[in-house]
Amino acid sequence: MTLLVDKHKEIIEYLYTAERDAREVIKVTDEYPELTVKEAYELQDGLLARKLAESGSKTVGLKLGLTSKAKQVMMGVNEAIYGYLHQDMLGFEWEGISYSGLIHPKVEPEIAFLLDKDLQGENITEEDVLAATKYVAPALEVIDSRYKDFRFTLVDVIADNCSSAKFVVGSKWVAPGAIDLGNIGMVMSKNGEVAQTGSSAAVLGHPATAIAWAVNELGARGRGLKKGDIILSGAMSEAIAFKPGDSVIANFEGLGSVSMYCKE
Ligand code: OOG
Ligand code: MG
Numbered sequence: 045m046t047l048l049v050d051k052h053k054e055i056i057e058y059l060y061t062a063e064r065d066a067r068e069v070i071k072v073t074d075e076y077p078e079l080t081v082k083e084a085y086e087l088q089d090g091l092l093a094r095k096l097a098e099s100g101s102k103t104v105g106l107k108l109g110l111t112s113k114a115k116q117v118m119m120g121v122n123e124a125i126y127g128y129l130h131q132d133m134l135g136f137e138w139e140g141i142s143y144s145g146l147i148h149p150k151v152e153p154e155i156a157f158l159l160d161k162d163l164q165g166e167n168i169t170e171e172d173v174l175a176a177t178k179y180v181a182p183a184l185e186v187i188d189s190r191y192k193d194f195r196f197t198l199v200d201v202i203a204d205n206c207s208s209a210k211f212v213v214g215s216k217w218v219a220p221g222a223i224d225l226g227n228i229g230m231v232m233s234k235n236g237e238v239a240q241t242g243s244s245a246a247v248l249g250h251p252a253t254a255i256a257w258a259v260n261e262l263g264a265r266g267r268g269l270k271k272g273d274i275i276l277s278g279a280m281s282e283a284i285a286f287k288p289g290d291s292v293i294a295n296f297e298g299l300g301s302v303s304m305y306c307k308e
Pocket of ligand 2: 109152187278279
């Protein structure tokens, strides 16, 4: 038991300092191939507690990852994942994102959900998610895996809080019933050139289905989401790399656009 606690502490410190020092590291499973998905979520909890203790920030919601077949194939995994969002990850369209402090960031288009009811259970449906959602909005998530070459297994990426780094949410919020959320076309451009296209249908068929999956996973652990939480429902296309000076804009049919400028 003590050995297990020591092992977890060591891994948490390893991932914590990698992010703090913006340094890519060898993936955890190279050293500990026996780690399970359950342990990976425990490591994620430990890492997030460590980060909150240091930053004084707070949890503002949840992010889903690897919700599309395309991304699962790209990363060589066959399950969706979830991690937590902290207030200090929130970036603003007008402010820009700083490149310094990041390792090898990529950006991806997502639909953000804002809850106005608590959501917890083990049989939550897409309809329950929509009933608890006040607004949806276009979003860009900046992911920055702490692992070398952005390569990892399912266990590695979960422990690393699912590569979370930053996110930007557009300022136009729409009631979920006002649009067909299961079929929103998206075009993401970098420096004025189309870089990716996608559809919300790629996110487990419907972003609310993906969220229902995550809420049920949380429910099995005795957890849930709270009124006021923001949820990033998962990338609608592949992520693209960016550097200082780049600007990225994603346009979502019926939802409007969200942009991000990268500073030094
Ligand atoms: C894992 C995080 C994936 C998404 O929306 O699919 C994710 C990664 O690809 O590094 O946030
Ligand atoms: Mg994402």
